[in-house]
Amino acid sequence: MTSEKDTYKTIEIAKGDVLFKEKGSKFFSFVIPVFSEDEVKLRLEEIKKKHHSARHWCYAYQLGIDTIRYRVNDDGEPGNTAGQPIYGQILSKDITNVLVVVVRYFGGTKLGVGGLISAYKTSAKMVLDEAKIVEKTIDVHFELIFEYEHMNKVMRIVKENNLQISHQKMELNCEFVIPIRKKNSEKIKKLFTDLRCLKISEIN
Incomplete structure (x- = not known):
């Protein structure tokens, strides 16, 4: 490989x-x-x-x-x-x-x-x-949209994987933009997807 x-x-x-x-x-x-x-x-x-x-x-x-x-x-x-x-x-x-x-x-x-x-x-x-x-690392940027009640679940993944939040907006929903090193992106995407309480999409 x-x-x-x-x-x-x-x-x-x-x-x-x-x-x-x-x-x-x-x-x-x-x-x-x-x-x-x-x-x-x-x-x-x-x-x-x-x-x-x-x-x-x-x-x-x-x-x-x-x-x-x-x-x-x-x-x-x-x-x-x-x-x-x-x-x-x-x-x-x-x-x-x-x-x-x-x-x-x-x-x-x-x-x-x-x-x-x-x-x-x-x-x-x-x-x-x-x-x-x-x-510099080549990063993939993911946008996460989720309801405030799921914040703890999301933040646990952020902290356990030492992720950075490059942008956040807290209104009716929470919106995070998280840059992830390319080689780790699929693994991290799966962690967030498995939560089933948020919408995740890749942005340029």
Whole structure:
């Protein structure tokens, strides 16, 4: 029986403006946690405003846990000399939900294809080496709806299994949202279902 992967690595907080110089050109690198393409666009615009006089804003990003989405962009540099080397560093760190941007100010001397690949790879590596990489669990979120009289039964399962309640609402009924680590989710779901006094559903 293979154990299903239920953790992933990402970065905790953004890092930026890490400087690398090569033959007069300056490369400023950034790494930012992102969760959607819209957020990628927003962060890119912020960096372009900050470094509005730069020549190139090259980047790569990776999103998702079960289904991975990624994109690389050379932004005017020769094909595969910028975005792909940046993305290679994301892969080497085995992280997701990240955007890495390398901003280039041209220094007057052409670096050639090999020089560009090396410069963008080095810049991406430098900022990723400075970022704090954290491991997170993949959680399934369950919504529980039950009447107040059954609170003790529900709370017994919560306490015995060291579960966290991320959201709760107490009105006519009680509503709990409980994140459960993916590998434990079926077992915990069965415990709650067996109570037969509540409605349980998985939510995104």
